[in-house]
Amino acid sequence: MPRKCQNEDSILRKIADNARSWRGRAGQSVTLGIGDDAALFRPKPGHETILTCDWFLEGTHFLREKHPPDAVGWKCLARAVSDVAAMGGTPRCFLLSMALPESHTGQWLDLFLCGLGRASRKFRCVLAGGDTTRRNEIFINVTVVGEVRAGSAVLRSGARPGDILYVSGRLGEAELGLRLLKLHREMAASENPAVRKHLYPEPRLAMGQWLVKNRLASAMMDLSDGLSSDLPRLCAASRVGALVEKAKIPQLQITNVAFKHLRDASQLALHGGDDYELLFAVPPREVRRLPKTFKGVRLTAIGKITLGRELLVLIESGDTMQLVPRGWDPFRKKL
């Protein structure tokens, strides 16, 4: 990890000291961690390595004044781990690249590491290395390394016409959480489930692994940008279309008076991002093997894969409309 001044060495030491307590048995695959030119990872025989990286930038992906540091720590890892879940894999280790202002190397960093450490232990994904530097804004980049039995990863490209489209959980909840957080900063400390889902998303690791083990899904991805942005990506990779029934998309009951103008929660469910639920296709013959819930999380059929390349939504009137991506990026317009 080159180019570090004394201060950057000290940030690195703080991170490394914290990370030692996160390892447990999960760290056995990392044979050399922080402190050398690079980390060494011992791959499991017969497995492929999953590689994914994600930006988590102040002003683009989180707001310094709104997002608690421990949520920044949790979420920067959870988002990247969700990509491993989406292939049915098991996370093993991660690299953390951080640029931080001097003012954030004390308490902010401690709290950040607290959230990151909880995520690291929860996902059994150990810190193997990284790079730190000084900067006026907070930039984070996380690379997660995972594993999956060779040849068994579920890709975006395997959906076939006639497959049934499923989503896990409820959609739009994380976006509602963000809207609440923007209105009331103190919501960050609340137990409001939508705010918690926005701040501390839970990648569907066990579900993804179970789907792979039981060979139930023909294609899969995680919903990070919202159904209307992500479904077209799955369909493009599989060279198919889809017909989604709007009424079937699992959505919220909006009770908060501040959002009574959101007459139709289906807009949140169609376009809201950051849910990190799984979107997957199941061949019709396998549908009977799929339970209604997996470990308490609902699995809902929302439509099907079609031969034509069109992406359609069946609305209440019985008409169909084009699904128009309204890729959810809450910060793009505001900042």
Place this chain on the structure above:
Amino acid sequence: MPRKCQNEDSILRKIADNARSWRGRAGQSVTLGIGDDAALFRPKPGHETILTCDWFLEGTHFLREKHPPDAVGWKCLARAVSDVAAMGGTPRCFLLSMALPESHTGQWLDLFLCGLGRASRKFRCVLAGGDTTRRNEIFINVTVVGEVRAGSAVLRSGARPGDILYVSGRLGEAELGLRLLKLHREMAASENPAVRKHLYPEPRLAMGQWLVKNRLASAMMDLSDGLSSDLPRLCAASRVGALVEKAKIPQLQITNVAFKHLRDASQLALHGGDDYELLFAVPPREVRRLPKTFKGVRLTAIGKITLGRELLVLIESGDTMQLVPRGWDPFRKKL
């Protein structure tokens, strides 16, 4: 790769289209590249995976107005590949995270990809995935994945008292190159060797692999921040000290009149960064097996590893002085 709008999808397409032509046979270990939730890498049996990541940030690591875009592309990969060289490994693939201003998605990005592609082919390190986003400044983070036969990587921690310290090439050259570039922007297009070394560093991959194969080095690292910053890291990892003979450090002949005030090029050699040469320790019994040059690059003994934890420099008068790290970061004070 979550959170991308249409425009970001189009940057990604441009990168992916370019990357297809970089693959060659080197890409065989990447079984799934850009376009899914994550990449899949098939590890070679009996090998460990090397993982390293590096920031390359505008204003910290390069200057938009001084550094040609193709050099930014080459160097962001070369720096991270150098960490793989420092362990004696072979690079296999990389992940590219980029944040770019709208204004830089045209010609700048084309030239950047041209330099990155040359590096990718040269180092046989294929693009496997990444993440892109829009931002006012240019931020790059590169994760390189490499391989080395299990148990044979050369770490920083293996140096023993009595081992002889070696460096490859000449030190301080890249810093001189940067100083020239700062004075004269047009130097970027010149054939000046110091400027070329700053802009297009060559990680010592073959040398690192050869040292591992012949079991010659007890400890090794790459010189990215300068000898006075990096040697203490190797010594700390090995729990040893070192005595360096200043007169033996391979350095430049400074002929450029603009730098006649640099009476002593040894300051550049001690503290200059970005050389990406190898620093390694060789047990005395192995020294006779080490050639004077490797593929035209000099290997120079500059001192030895000592039992005490002190870091000393033997100067011309015969006195010794403490080696004081003057970690070279050319931008820290300027920007």
